[in-house]
Amino acid sequence: MEMVTTGTSLTEAIGILTAIGVFIGPIIAIRLQEMRREQNERLKVHFEDLKREGQSKISMMQSTLYEWQRKINVNDSSAPPSGTELRELSSSFAAHFPEEAKDYSKYKQKMIKHNKKYEQLRLTIEDDFASKGIPKASTSTNPVTCVYDITFVALFRWWEDLIKNVPHPQPDFIQIEPKQSNQGYYLYASGLGASPVAYAENDADKDKLERALLEIAQNKGYKGETAKLLNSYKSLSQELQTYWSRLNEKLEGIEKYWPGPKRHEFRKIKDCSKCKEI
Numbered sequence: 001m002e003m004v005t006t007g008t009s010l011t012e013a014i015g016i017l018t019a020i021g022v023f024i025g026p027i028i029a030i031r032l033q034e035m036r037r038e039q040n041e042r043l044k045v046h047f048e049d050l051k052r053e054g055q056s057k058i059s060m061m062q063s064t065l066y067e068w069q070r071k072i073n074v075n076d077s078s079a080p081p082s083g084t085e086l087r088e089l090s091s092s093f094a095a096h097f098p099e100e101a102k103d104y105s106k107y108k109q110k111m112i113k114h115n116k117k118y119e120q121l122r123l124t125i126e127d128d129f130a131s132k133g134i135p136k137a138s139t140s141t142n143p144v145t146c147v148y149d150i151t152f153v154a155l156f157r158w159w160e161d162l163i164k165n166v167p168h169p170q171p172d173f174i175q176i177e178p179k180q181s182n183q184g185y186y187l188y189a190s191g192l193g194a195s196p197v198a199y200a201e202n203d204a205d206k207d208k209l210e211r212a213l214l215e216i217a218q219n220k221g222y223k224g225e226t227a228k229l230l231n232s233y234k235s236l237s238q239e240l241q242t243y244w245s246r247l248n249e250k251l252e253g254i255e256k257y258w259p260g261p262k263r264h265e266f267r268k269i270k271d272c273s274k275c276k277e278i
Helices: 002-073 091-096 098-131 150-163 203-217 220-257 273-277
Strands: 146-148 172-181 184-190 198-200
Touching: 002 091, 002 098, 002 220, 002 273, 091 098, 091 273, 098 150, 098 203, 098 220, 146 150, 146 203, 150 172, 150 184, 150 203, 150 220, 172 203, 184 203, 198 203
Parallel strands: none
Antiparallel strands: 146 198, 172 184, 184 198
């Protein structure tokens, strides 16, 4: 009798477990599907964040590089950004795009080097004026004999036009026009508009400034360094454009491949901290 009872109890237990399984199984399966769907949605947001990060950083890098040329083109005398203010890509981005992250750091350093050379040349020219007894001033307030900040970007424009064999280089430092103001003179370079390049307190300083401006404008060494900067700018711009096109194709692929066939899916990876968290 005990064996029958035991057998019956076991059968009943199996039946109960089966009934529970039939009831709970679909609930567990549904929950697992929900968890997988939630995880996929979080991954999708993560991947879209990576796309935005990559596109934003490259855009900022290009803008920083182009800024120095823009300042020359519009005679903006303020110092251009150095490039050091650009932040590195996140560790998650580097995990998903290791080669592209390395290239980003490489081009960032190239850009910093380029902008540093530009600033060094500005300082060298500034020292050249100072050695001739002509300091630099930012504004025309309380006029003293000096050259203004705008003179330096105007000189770069002048040399750039000469390098490109522009028929009538502008601003023209060969044609310096002095205009008397009170006891002194404001000096203007033809083609620069209403902004003076220098101020002289008296006739002697006016002659000194005209000689210094002409001598520096015709300096072949400065013209040669400007040519190197222009070549560096052109080369780096082309490299950045190629890099941007290659990276952007991959970034656009995030949407194309998600969720996509397994062989193309933009997957979560173990080296990405955000993927691990999700």
